[in-house]
Amino acid sequence: MGIMGGLGAGLGGFGLMGGIGLIFNIAFWGGIIWLVVWGVRQFSRSNAGASFDGSTAIAPQQSASEILAVRYARGELTRDEYRNTLNELS
Numbered sequence: 001m002g003i004m005g006g007l008g009a010g011l012g013g014f015g016l017m018g019g020i021g022l023i024f025n026i027a028f029w030g031g032i033i034w035l036v037v038w039g040v041r042q043f044s045r046s047n048a049g050a051s052f053d054g055s056t057a058i059a060p061q062q063s064a065s066e067i068l069a070v071r072y073a074r075g076e077l078t079r080d081e082y083r084n085t086l087n088e089l090s
Contacts, residue, residue: 068086
C-alpha cells in the first residue's frame, strides 16, 4: 500500500476529506437545527396573542370600556348592546 498505509490512514479512517467532511457535516446539521429553532420561535412569537379561532386576544391592561369598544368595532356587538353595556359600566 505504501508508506502511509492508504490515503485515509492518517485521518482516523475518514478518508482523504475526513476532517473537512466531518466539519461540514457538523455545520450542516447545526444549521438545520438552528433553522428549526428559529422557525419555531418566529411562529410562536407571531401567534402569541392569537386564540383558537384566529382572533387576537385583547391585552389585559385595557379597561372594560376599551374592550367593549373593540368588540363593537369587530362587529361582535350591536349598537344597542354596546350602548346598554356602556351605560351599565358607567
